[in-house]
Amino acid sequence: MYPDKHTKLVDDSIKQRDLFKSDQEPFIGASRPGFVYMDSMGFGMGSSCLQITMQTKNIEEARYLYDSLAPLSPIMLSSTAAAPIFKGHLVNQDVRWNVVSGAVDDRTFIERGVEEYPGYNKFGGLDVDEHTLVKDCSKTNANGDIIGVFANDGKPIQHVPKSRYDSVANYLADSKHDTSYYSDKFNDLNAPINKSVYDRLIQEPNFDHYMANHFAHLFIRDPLVIFSERIDQDNTLENDHFENIQSTNWQTLRFKPPALYESNVDISTTPGWRVEFRPMEIQLTDFENAAYSTFISLLSKAIIKFKPNFYIPLSKVEENMGTAHKVDSAINDKFWFKDLDNWNLDYHEFRGYDLSWFDRYINIGNDELGGEEVYMNGYSVSGSTISLANGELNGAIPNGTVNGNTTNGKRRKSSNGMIITDDAEDLTYAKYSIDQIINGDVSGKFPGLIRLVIKLIATDLIPKSCHCPSTSLANDLTRIKYYLTLISKRAKGEIPTTAHWLRNKVLNHHQYKRDSKVTDFINYDIISDAIKVGDLSDRDVVESLFGEVITDYLFE
Template sequence: MGLLSLGTPLPWKEVEKYASHVREHGITQFLHIWNNTKDKKGNILLWGDEVEYMVVSYDDEKKNALLSLRQAQILHDLEENEIKQRKIEDAEGVEPNQRIPTFHPEYGRYMLEATPGYPYTASFDDLLNVERNMERRRTIAIANLLPNEFPVTLASYPRLGAPGQFTDPYYPPTGPASRSFFLPDELINPHARFPTLTANIRERRGSKVAINVPIFKDEKTPSPFIDPTIPVDRDLYPEDANAKDGAALADHIYMDSMGFGMGCCCLQITFQATDIDEARRLYDQLAPLSPIFLALTAASPAWRGYLSDQDCRWNVIAGSVDDRTEEERGLKPLQKNRFVIPKSRYDSIDCYISRGAEYREEYNDIELVKDDEIKKMLTDAGVDDALANHYAHLFIRDPIVVFSELVNQDDANSSDHFENIQSTNWQTMRFKPPPPGSGIGWRVEFRSMEIQITDFENAAFAIFIVLLTRVILSYKLNFYLPISKVDENMKVAHYRDAVLNEKFYFRKDVFAREESHSEEVPVEEEYRLMTMSEIINGKKGDGEEFPGLVPLVQSYLDRMSIDVDTRCRLNAYMELISKRASGELCTAASWMRGFIRGHEAYKFDSVVSAEINYDLVKMVEKLTKGEEWDGVGASLLGGLAGGR
């Protein structure tokens, strides 16, 4: 979560008046950054991760695990502790990688975000510090919680929006911002940005968001499944008619608020590249990996008190912030709006931005909706066509939140209007220019992964992605796929047990060529469907050999001068990912689904009761503390975490 602006947020009808102003000045601000930094070279690799937590409050007497809404008090206490610790660190000259972590607010009042106190470098010492740093963050958080509270790393909360009490304290559902059937507005971070974002998305869209996730059909699940908990007789707001008019689909779990998506937790990694060209290359090469790691980190099997027939959160978040009008969704002819827009503003990327020798125009194979005026501004200022297309596409969107005090800015020294559009295009990858006046370089953010239950798992995926970036640059790897195939992979990644049961499009030969491609080789021959194990662990024989991502990383490590202890610890992380891809270890989603279905109170009707949820969250806490790694958690961790 970026810096939260202070000021007076405007309602949508006022924001709409300033949309063109924000876009035009946002591009002007980008051009100032571009002109000042496009030729900057020599930045060192720095990187960091973002871990998001849900703070649960246990009611042990009633066997209920509730979401604690004490975020403001918790963050206040954490900030005071950080200020004191920083003074001590400054006085003692503490090394950067030992600095106290930093905590940040998030959308839900039960959420915390934590980042390292200082960016990591590419050193192996820093890689080995990641898990310890994540453990330290959780320990610090726990020290600032009540005795009955605990910070779990769950991607989605199984009973968020379910009937009965799911927050502490309790608030009845609905409120003027979300108008939800299921969630109270009190669940939203009270900072003016968040309820305004919620209300303005709804108002711009012209209706509440409508999210439908397929129900998992168990032995006693009604068929067709018609959710009896939807209050179809409610008549508080005009949007209440939506459920009656078909917004809620049969055989689906229906959700109607931004909180269901932005109330999820994830693991994100940001890299600083040596220069803009390297950043663009990493953006392109990591993009096809986004659905692969979404599937590998799948951790969201339950929604609103029901088991779903999918394992990931991504499409729920996409639906939760889908502010497109009926015209933009292609349901009505364009009259008031400018474009038909195929995707939500939270989705997978729509175009590549690098133009190295391995790039082919055929890879950008979906129609890119662009603002031609924005593109002309960019190209007239000397921005190349590829990057101009990227920003002309992002800037088809309207700003959602505008603060009245920030309408007029110094474009040479501010990036607020630019970030207003840039940071509300929540895509699988984000290309991040340097902030004005900073020493920060061009950065790339990898955004698709779901948060994992344990710090060991989160460290493993963070470290593996970092090592992959080193391999991509060292071996000049080429992961290009047509964007349409990346989109298909994103859909497949959501499927239940996709890691085991599905295949993904992936490039057959990942070693880039220095020379340009021969037009005689059709793009369709460059990729094929592969199992997850083939992609991660490789394949030999049958004329379809593939090296595998883990063996490629291991080959890279073989070239480094690494002591035995370091290599063993890194190998434990590699082994987790390898075994998850092969199916020897299960995903968090599969583990949770199995726990729920194996619970003595489960009635095989797809319902996740408060009692089941309580025991699940308690077990998640035990796994987090390392108390069940060799027992209940064996199928998830295989004892690997205990060996570090």
């Protein structure tokens, strides 16, 4: 619960009843003081979210994109924060993630490593003798099996650190891609696996250790639902048995293989290797949802094109997921991220690809600022000219030679453009604000994610011309500019996240009693204002969420 002057530590919405055995759970330990008690899957899966799926050209590219997006998951969760109210209570967090995670958590007490409620079985529905003694649930082997504890059929019982709905537990490794940034030190969560599944997959020629490990981790859980008419299948043409597991592991990312088809189907017209990005919160308006959807789609293309190195230990990503839940974490907190000097990008190549690029491309005359030559695809730089054709620095050191020494063709660039060989593997990471990660820094030394997207647009997605050749393209680019402006301004704290906006509606409401309660009357007024934002029917209300610049665009 959000702590306020008159907040009660007990969720008084819990009613005593005796219809089911589970009715007693909140009174014997399930409900914690100071927390909202939500005893139904609907409280989690009733939340809305924004999920975007990107298709890549092959499995190697999909693995690299999956791994690159993993560290971005908590960043975008925080940036899109929109859930500060649950079950009529103002809560002390801004996002939905842990609510859904808890609502579909089907682990038994022993799998979670916690004490069971009075009168309950430690093993839940597992086929284990209830008198089995467990000395220490934390002692596990390399597969996650609790040492010395087995079901009656001999299968091991595992310690399972996460719910079905949680952040990713493994990188897929990019060693088969041409980046090869991955190191085993980054996969540091020691996620449990189904050893029998791993042993079977590792025998297949298309599965290396990392892919086998990824899928073997999914299979530590049972299917939630099995339809009787789908038990017997032709596994050469149907993969429902796999999807039954895959689709009920709800992680921040989902690695989606192609489906199976008959031999006469042209698979070039069917979905291929895809990566689904799942952490973002749903927004109040179509404009916002389109903005974040477009951003992730274009950012994925930019990642594939420019090949940045975003690898950090997954334990740090996990820590970031906790940080993302905090109130106003988007502007108040810092997140672990790849050191901005080690993205394997030369910041010179991204100078000029800020939000002003749109005006310079769309409007004739805006490409000259203060008498200095300013190009469509980047600025001129003293000592070197950025090529109009592709925005790359002329005279860049050719692949294969560094200071006269032969290399293996793989190189890294620091932010100052210096070429670094791969002799010493870089594992650096540090804490940064979301503003730094998304917008870069004011000097342009660190490009930030938005510059990657804008350079992609400028060099890959529009006609190569001095200025915008058509009104329709100008309108499309203008809309994308304001999409990115929304994301940029929220990262800077210049406009609020939806969660901040909603929380302030409660805190400043004349009927709020500083008790963390959102009454029917307060709720009605919030929904009324949300409708005004969606309908663009009240400029003052719209501007309170979007600020003046974006509101002017929306009201044009």
